Amino acid sequence: MTTAPSRDTPTKIVFNAYYRVHPDDRQKFVDAVVPHLSFAAESPGCLFYVFAADxxxxxxxxxxxxxxxxxxxxxxxxxxxxxxxxxxxRRSVRILDHQGQRYEVAAHGSSAPPGGIA
Incomplete structure (x- = not known):
């Protein structure tokens, strides 16, 4: 039986990307991706999956x-x-610019800033 990932589960693959969409198509982009966000986050092996507005x-x-x-x-x-x-x-959103990177993680550690957050 596989243990569910936790905050301590090492992340092996990370994708970071941005999409700049035509302003008139922003809501179409949101409407296209929101329905699958929970599915993505709950997919086996997914540690995090987040879209965020700039x-x-x-x-x-x-x-x-x-x-x-x-x-x-x-x-x-x-x-x-x-x-x-x-x-x-692909059908309904005019993507004006896009850039994405894939990272294969060789080491895993805390990213807290010096002195912490609190």
């Missing part, structure tokens, strides 16, 4: 996702909810 540019949306291994990524990318969201974006 605080300075409402037409820019950031994506950050972390996975335990490539098998989990492949399973998610083959899933119907992911394919449906991707197809909806």
């Amino acid at each position: 605080l300075l540019d409402p037409a820019t949306i950031h994506l950050s996702e972390g996975w335990v291994d490539q098998e989990a990524v492949d399973r998610f990318h083959a899933s119907e909810p992911f394919r449906a969201a991707l197809d909806a974006v």
